[in-house]
């Protein structure tokens with residue numbers, strides 16, 4: 001048995017999700033990490049430093065810059081023969097690539113895995129996270145996406161070999177045209193240790209700045225409810241929940257968020273929750289470890305003021 005992990009990377013750096021995926025599959029067999037892209041020498045070196053990695057396989061091509069399924073899946077399929085498990089994180093790239101790969105290999109993918117019980121037994125959430133399903137797959141080969149936030153990161157301190165892999169004519173199937181991205185230096189929402197989330201009750205994009213201000217103070221990532229995103233107060237990629245990102249921070253501060261089921265589906269991995277809300281009966285207030293009942297426009301500035309007074313800044 002051997003495992004091939006597709007590395008996640010962005011802006012020339014390895015994503016924090018990849019060491020978590022490596023840790024998730026550590027019991028399944030020797031692990032190779034596949035890095036696909038261009039200008040990715042640093043990414044390959046970071047992957048080679050993850051404990052438990054046997055070797056890093058690298059293909060560089062301008063056509064791989066967009067990380068499209070059309071470009072990545074054929075390379076993974078060509079390498080599939082040597083592996084019993086082909087895995088990646090259940091992020092934007094993995095969710096696109098792995099169904100394509102499974103179709104090419106005529107396999108059933110198991111997506112969004114949160115626990116690996118054995119070589120062919122996997123657990124995944126269903127019904128918006130309200131139940132956990134155990135999947136037993138009788139296939140010879142397994143295509144998996146892993147919910148990275150459900151696992152710790154593998155340690156660093158390895159020097160795995162880095163080898164090139166041959167690949168077909170990527171330009172014939174995919175051409176990278178442009179990437180339009182949200183600029184910012186806040187931590188990645190899916191793997192952040194602290195997330196500050198804002199709801200529609202902030203009232204405006206200007207009001208949402210209060211949420212961003214507290215997040216900046218704490219070195220936290222910023223999340224939002226779908227209602228806040230739909231109202232145009234926060235960008236789409238900040239949405240947390242069933243149809244947004246899944247987060248598992250040590251601390252989630254929910255500001256003016258009611259706690260609809262679809263939002264709760266995204267925060268089940270949060271270890272501690274602080275809710276700031278005017279309504280003591282709101283579902284998220286009842287779920288929270290600490291609830292601050294009051295107007296967010298009073299409570300949040302007071303919180304920032306107190307952090308300032310105490311000299312707490314990350």
Ligand SMILES: Cc1cc2nc3c(=O)[nH]c(=O)nc-3n(C[C@H](O)[C@H](O)[C@H](O)COP(=O)(O)OP(=O)(O)OC[C@H]3O[C@@H](n4cnc5c(N)ncnc54)[C@H](O)[C@@H]3O)c2cc1C
Nearest residue numbers: 199200201225226227241242243244256258262263278296
């Ligand atoms: C198919 C589907 C998928 C969905 N996916 C998602 C998803 O992925 N993520 C998601 O978040 N939602 C999702 N939703 C929407 C979800 O059902 C809720 O509508 C949404 O989460 C509510 O957002 P909210 O908490 O900002 O707003 P509300 O539910 O309106 O809650 C606002 C809260 O703010 C409080 N409040 C009001 N004023 C103040 C104040 N001044 N100070 C402090 N507190 C105040 C209120 O007491 C209330 O609790 C989905 C819905 C559907 C149907």
